[in-house]
Amino acid sequence: MGVTPPVVTREGRGEDLNRLFDPQSFHLVVAINALDRTSDPMQCIERMIEVCKPGGSVILSGPENWALQNAYGGLNQWNFLAVDDDLTIWRPNRKISLQKALGARAIVRARTDDPDRYFVEIHVPEVSAEDAEVAPVGGDAVDYAELYDDVYDRIPSYTMAHMSPGLRTALRHADELLCAGRDCLDVGGGPGYLVEALRLPPFRKRAFGADISRRAVELAEKRLGPDIVRVIDADGRLPFDDASFDLITCFDVLEHLDEPDIDRLVGEIRRVGRKGGTAIFNISLRDSASKDITGASLHRTVRPVPWWIDRLPFAFYSVEARESELYGRLNL
Known part of the structure; x- marks a missing residue:
């Protein structure tokens, strides 16, 4: 049809988004009915935040506790439950609070009006000019x-x-x-x-x-x-x-x-x-x-x-x- 999209769809894993796209590439990053099928959903979310622009949003949505309902069969390996502006990511022997994992790096808002699905918005804060001037390059990564x-x-x-x-x-x-x-x-x-x-x-x-x-x-x-x-x-x-x-x-x-x-x-x-x-x-x-x-x-x-x-x-x-x-x- 002669239409060239600004960003072409690329094959890859959610855990490798930072290798597929440059940091701060998108105003909106969305994962619907997807994270329960990944090997490491928390790492996927971290990568989504990396490619999201400051001031942008990461949207997550899917059936609640779908892996449990399907007895961990097939592709469904992780459960998600939205409660009190937090998203719990869990499976047997592992439980992650999204709010605690992200801390001050992002603001988590969860909607609980649908009893069968979770809907979470992660707001990536703007970086002020003052903060940008004093922010250390490369962080405190261990060599x-x-x-x-x-x-x-x-x-x-x-x-x-x-x-x-x-x-x-x-x-x-x-x-x-x-x-x-x-x-x-x-x-x-x-x-x-x-x-x-x-x-x-x-x-x-x-x-x-x-x-x-x-x-x-x-x-x-x-x-x-x-x-x-x-x-x-x-x-x-x-x-x-x-x-x-x-x-x-x-x-x-x-x-x-x-x-x-x-x-x-x-x-x-x-x-x-x-x-x-x-x-x-x-x-x-x-x-x-x-x-x-x-x-x-x-x-x-x-x-x-x-x-x-x-x-x-x-x-x-x-x-x-x-x-x-x-x-x-x-x-x-």
Whole structure:
């Protein structure tokens, strides 16, 4: 008809909106009957806010508690319930308050006049000229690459196979790993000792690794060759395509991250995992004796078991190693 839309429809996931569109691109961003089918609805909402202009609105709407009504069958995996100007996003073992999650970054208004549907408007506040002048560029993001390049240069135990916590965890659970899928990714495994073990008998897996530290990846390349262990992007994106792996291991990694970065990494693990696959985590529940370059503990998030279970809806979990470690399996 000779009509060229100003923005062409693009294929992609809600969790990746910030890769599909520039920040602050739209006055209105809408998701109707969609978020209950995503792997991480909170991350989708965060991305919608990122591409919305200051002063604009994000609109969310859909059937209330639709996943529950459908017994979590098919595509419906998350429930939404609007109450008192808040939206509760939930499923078994996980509950998120949208109002609390967004805090002062946005204003949440929920309509409850329809008993069968939720309707939520998220207003993105204007940024005043005064605020813009003093706003820090880049925020307070942690440079994990710098921190862990220093760790691998300074702390010898991080370069020793027999000191690898991931390798020790894998050996304790060798039977489970043997039965898991053939295509495997180890996230945050440093110099790749677990990747190397998974490629050998009795596992014989097509195993790869990813780590934020270029120093660690260089150590892995000396033993395994190039592209077996790869550097995680600066923005936290795992350097692999969607749905690449049946099994993903992440041993003694999450506690090294700040809380928002935990959610971001778990979202990436879901992205590169195949439907029906498995992600296995081991999480330390205690502080670390090792310090980073600033003198702070390497364990940035030390929380009790209930906190982690609420964060990660494990299909199975156990508390091990004298109750200082949480071992959990997450279905993808």
